[in-house]
Amino acid sequence: MQEDPGHSRRPGPTAGLLCGILFVGSALVVLCSSYRSLDGNQQRIGRSQRDVQQTAGPNSSSPPPEKPVAFLSVPMKDDGSRGCKRAVVRWNGNLTRGGFKYEEGQLVVPINGRYWVYFQLIYSTTPKVSECSKPLLLSQGVIWVQKAHDDNKTLLQVEDTVPDYKRMFRKTLQASAAFDLAAGDRLFVLTNSPGLLYNLGYLGADLEL
Structure with missing residues (x-):
């Protein structure tokens, strides 16, 4: 079948x-x-x-250790007496963590490492300053004081020219970069025109992980 x-x-x-x-x-x-x-x-x-x-x-x-971070802000206003003479910038506001210290305008580095350093200053017209030269060369820098060598070096330097500082103007100068720093090293900002500083600006340093 x-x-x-x-x-x-x-x-x-x-x-x-x-x-x-x-x-x-x-x-x-x-x-x-x-x-x-x-x-x-x-x-x-x-x-x-x-x-x-x-x-x-x-x-x-x-808790894990805090990452070293520092941020200084609001540069102290000058009364014009220093004019265009070089001076260390001092700050009204400071935020420091992870061991950073702020002493008389200077940041003290807490530990060895590579840090991102950045700063900015703003300059503007003020009638109190009369001894500045024409044209005016604005110059500012972050100075590095090495604890091991007791030596000063310029880490960051910025310059700009103002043809006539008695006329209304505003200039912003800033810079940033990474550097290897050691514990106990110091950082501060030096300017040649403290009498022209505007009350906005900052200096910061962060440890890169």
């Missing part, structure tokens, strides 16, 4: 048993793979936790 081509053959008991075995085997493979994956993740988490504990120290509740 010929089989009807329009009907499919039902699987026998042997085929069903084979499929069941294959299914159970696949499930076991997937389950084992999942356990291996979970185990690997737990190992990564464990390593990360150990790293954090080692960074934080033996007491896990101790």
Whole structure:
């Protein structure tokens, strides 16, 4: 007797048993793979936790050390007596963290490292200044006092010219760069025109991680 081509053959008991075995085997493979994956993740988490504990120290509740950051702002206004004589800029506002100190216009570096140093000063017309030369050369710089050598070096220098400072003008001078500094080094801003300073400006230093 010929089989009807329009009907499919039902699987026998042997085929069903084979499929069941294959299914159970696949499930076991997937389950084992999942356990291996979970185990690997737990190992990564464990390593990360150990790293954090080692960074934080033996007491896990101790906060990590603060990143050294300093930002001095609002240069003190000059009464005009210093005019265009070189002077160290002093600041009304200072924000220091991570061991930075501010002393008499100077920033004291807390630890060795590479720091991003940046500064800006603004100059404007003032009727109190009369001894400046024409044309006026505005000059300012960040001075680096090295503790190890007791020597001064200019890290950043900016200059600009004002044809007639008695006419209304406003000039903004700024610069920034990265430098390797040592603990105990000092930074300060020197300008040749303190009598023309506007009350906006800043000096900042951030440790680069």
